Amino acid sequence: MASMRDIKRRKSSIQSTQQITKAMKLVSTVKLQKAKNRAEETNPYFNYMYQTVVSMLKRSGSIMHPYLKAGTSAKKAVVVITSNRGLAGGYNSNVVKQVLDSGLKKEDLKIYAVGSKGKEALERRGFEIAADYSEVIEAPGYEDASAICKKVLQAFQEEEIGEIYLAYTHFKNTVSHEPKLIRLLPVAINGQEAEEDSNILMNYEPNDEEALNMIIPKYITSLFYGALVEAVASENGARMQAMDSATSNAEEMISDLSLKYNRARQGSITQELTEIIAGASAIE
Amino acid sequence: MADNEKMFQVKIITPDRVFYTGEAEMIEFNTSSGQIGVYKKHIPLTTVLEPGAVIIHEAEGEKIAAVHAGFAEVLPEQVTLLAEIAEWAEEIDVARAEAARKRAEERLQAKTAEIDVARAEFALRKALTRIDVKDMK
Numbered sequence: 001m002a003s004m005r006d007i008k009r010r011k012s013s014i015q016s017t018q019q020i021t022k023a024m025k026l027v028s029t030v031k032l033q034k035a036k037n038r039a040e041e042t043n044p045y046f047n048y049m050y051q052t053v054v055s056m057l058k059r060s061g062s063i064m065h066p067y068l069k070a071g072t073s074a075k076k077a078v079v080v081i082t083s084n085r086g087l088a089g090g091y092n093s094n095v096v097k098q099v100l101d102s103g104l105k106k107e108d109l110k111i112y113a114v115g116s117k118g119k120e121a122l123e124r125r126g127f128e129i130a131a132d133y134s135e136v137i138e139a140p141g142y143e144d145a146s147a148i149c150k151k152v153l154q155a156f157q158e159e160e161i162g163e164i165y166l167a168y169t170h171f172k173n174t175v176s177h178e179p180k181l182i183r184l185l186p187v188a189i190n191g192q193e194a195e196e197d198s199n200i201l202m203n204y205e206p207n208d209e210e211a212l213n214m215i216i217p218k219y220i221t222s223l224f225y226g227a228l229v230e231a232v233a234s235e236n237g238a239r240m241q242a243m244d245s246a247t248s249n250a251e252e253m254i255s256d257l258s259l260k261y262n263r264a265r266q267g268s269i270t271q272e273l274t275e276i277i278a279g280a281s282a283i284e
Numbered sequence: 285m286a287d288n289e290k291m292f293q294v295k296i297i298t299p300d301r302v303f304y305t306g307e308a309e310m311i312e313f314n315t316s317s318g319q320i321g322v323y324k325k326h327i328p329l330t331t332v333l334e335p336g337a338v339i340i341h342e343a344e345g346e347k348i349a350a351v352h353a354g355f356a357e358v359l360p361e362q363v364t365l366l367a368e369i370a371e372w373a374e375e376i377d378v379a380r381a382e383a384a385r386k387r388a389e390e391r392l393q394a395k396t397a398e399i400d401v402a403r404a405e406f407a408l409r410k411a412l413t414r415i416d417v418k419d420m421k
Contacts, residue, residue, distance in 0.1 A: 045297045142299045205331040
């Protein structure tokens with residue numbers, strides 16, 4: 001059995017780890033609240049944008065627009081949104097897994113990384129990193145999303161890439177976050193949703209094509225922005241859960257060690273007593 | 285009290301918040317093909333917004349805001365403006381807008397190779413819009 005001193009040392013080390021995980025949990029709880037509110041405020045804009053684009057596209061089936069068909073290049077851009085910091089459970093590796101399991105060929109992919117964890121993981125596996133926007137994830141703003149969007153769309157227009165994907169973590173609610181990989185360009189709309197309310201005849205000014213030209217980049221920017229905001233919320237949610245279970249694991253270990261410590265202490269007292277009694281009876 | 289028959293829903297949504305929702309009799313805004321005013325029962329229209337003032341004529345009076353870039357969806361019963369940036373006239377900091385205007389003008393005048401002319405022009409238009417909107421108030 002380990003000595004009393006060893007057990008005590010181990011217990012106090014776990015105790016200080018527990019204090020850290022507890023503090024981290026509190027911090028991410030507060031951050032989660034903030035990020036969650038932001039994600040909720042962004043939602044109406046994004047939903048409206050989506051509806052508008054859906055209704056535009058279903059009415060403009062005949063338009064041939066560069067944004068609606070795949071480019072000639074075999075290269076595909078993937079915007080990967082992860083975090084800059086670890087200790088968030090499977091948060092980062094789940095997003096990376098989405099990219100690895102996507103069935104897309106490694107040689108064809110160009111990674112636009114947001115968040116250094118994802119960038120490092122993919123770099124290690126030999127993916128090509130086209131750009132790194134890791135500082136953005138600290139405080140994502142609409143301008144950041146629009147800068148990334150501009151860069152990616154430019155590459156699309158110059159035919160460096162033929163398709164654009166986005167890998168991020170969708171924030172469902174505080175306890176459930178879902179890693180996702182979606183295709184942004186060419187724009188794909190679900191057949192089902194395209195069925196509704198197609199009886200209104202929409203007019204476009206200046207004309208269909210220019211309106212599309214202008215609205216699709218905005219649509220993609222809003223997707224990026226929404227994804228960034230949701231990713232921040234998910235990151236904090238994931239960290240909160242990870243730190244919560246770390247804290248309770250530490251709790252368990254501490255109570256286990258306390259038991260062992262008390263047993264060892266009792267053992268040593270009993271031993272001492274037996275020695276004293278044995279010593280006394282030897283004298284008699 | 286305005287006639288209820290004439291009122292329609294107006295929504296202005298930005299990425300950060302729902303900027304405005306309410307009922308209005310008429311709304312004026314600036315599009316890429318010029319300034320337009322929309323009453324109820326307008327034909328369905330989607331149009332691109334240009335930086336400019338948005339004037340919402342409510343039953344009790346007017347509300348003025350500055351809107352930069354975005355698009356508008358006009359339906360017979362509802363008008364929705366999706367704007368990247370929107371601010372009420374009260375919220376505008378004139379000193380900052382003036383400074384931005386000066387900076388943009390200087391940049392356009394200098395015309396060195398490395399400046400992005402389109403960006404400077406956009407900044408100038410944003411600053412001018414802000415100043416205009418403030419003056420309207």
